Amino acid sequence: MTRPAATPAPARRYLVGGTAFSARPLEPGLHVVATPIGNLRDITIRAVETLAAAHVVACEDTRVTRRLIDHFGITVPLLPYHEHNAAEMRPKLLARLEAGEAVALCSDAGTPLVSDPGFKLVEAARAAGLAVVPVPGPSAVMAALVAAALPTDAFFFDGFLPARTVGRRGRARALAGVPGSLVFFETGPRLAASLADLAAELGDRPAAVCRELTKAHEEVRSASLGALATHYAAAPEPKGEIVLVIGPPGEAPPPPADDVDAMLRAALAGHSVKDAAAAVAAATGLARRELYQRALELARGDAGGAP
Structure with missing residues (x-):
């Protein structure tokens, strides 16, 4: 399939450390841009250039992305693209790509397509023969794995656990045999209950609760699942973004x-x-x-x- 001819984007500039730079033109296509998970200084220069040079930025919450682009003096138009409007917005974004535009896709934080609706847009763009360009950078999953001090040679990311005990325990049983560390996102109100359910199904494995990574109140608490469940059941409800990392299963004892x-x-x-x-x-x-x-x-x- 012939790629669409590039449609010139307006000349734009961006600021880094108070110095203005001109954004280089982008090739047409869908540019999947990783953005900071907390600390704005974690963004890459390439990501800033891409956001500044795009015809439009598709993002989960325009208010969140507006704060990011304002910080770098970028004036690109923003369009909301999230789970509630994806079916309506996807054809519109594909039409812009077909017309030769450069569209940047970002989530509220971290790498797009990780627990957000970006997958279907990328899938549709690929199916239409349009370019998809990864612009890698911050990821809460990778940051938590680095901080948790648990094995990283093999791991399984499973997003958010089910909200109810029956579903949570069933999911934990299904993942019990995974030969690697397990990584989940979790919310403050559910953390203590989730830890208790995971301890009941997975045993007292080593684990780490990673909260507010890269932010001012970053915290990594490491202990066994049972000890973490006891701590958070008695502690005030934790605030902020939480990533839970659980160590792999130990070797099973020989049968009698x-x-x-x-x-x-x-x-x-x-x-x-x-x-x-x-x-x-x-x-x-x-x-x-x-x-x-x-x-x-x-x-x-x-x-x-x-x-």
Whole structure:
């Protein structure tokens, strides 16, 4: 598909540290711009240039984004794009992209598409053969992982937990086996209850409550899930944005010897000693060689000592 010809944007300027700069022209397309999660100094120069040079900025809350662009002396038009008007606004934004405009997409804080409706706009733009340009930067998820001092080689982000206990516990059970750290967003009023439900389903794993990251009252409290649940149940309701990080599951203890014998006997009923040992090894993680020797002993014993 032929890309639309660029439509010139008005010449605009932006301010950094009181010095004015001219914004360079943008290529047509949807520019997905990460914005600060609290501290305005965390924005990248590229993000500032992109916001200044765009024909229009699509954002969750124009009041929030207005404070950001005013801080950098940017005068770009803002259009609201959020979960309540996305179906109406998406065709309008796509039409502007088709006309060769450069549209910047940002959320209220952090990287767009993380717990906001931007995904459908990006999906539609890609389907129409339009350019989608990531402008990376701040992310509450990554900031919390860095601060939590928990394993980061593998992690699973699950957005906000369900608001009610039944849904929360069910979701926790579904994620219990994920072999990595778990990351959630949470609200102050639900934090203590969520921590208690997570402790009940996941066990007393190490965790961290990361609150108001990058802001003046930044706080990272690390403890076990149970200890955190007890603390926040007694403390005043926490304010601000909260990210919860939970450590991965520990290694499961080996099953009792009687259970292993029962599993081997059940497997021996329909398999050879070798295949029975292999099946139980796969199910338990125990050493196949040791299981093979035990299966031989059981098979001989059950056969009355016959070889």
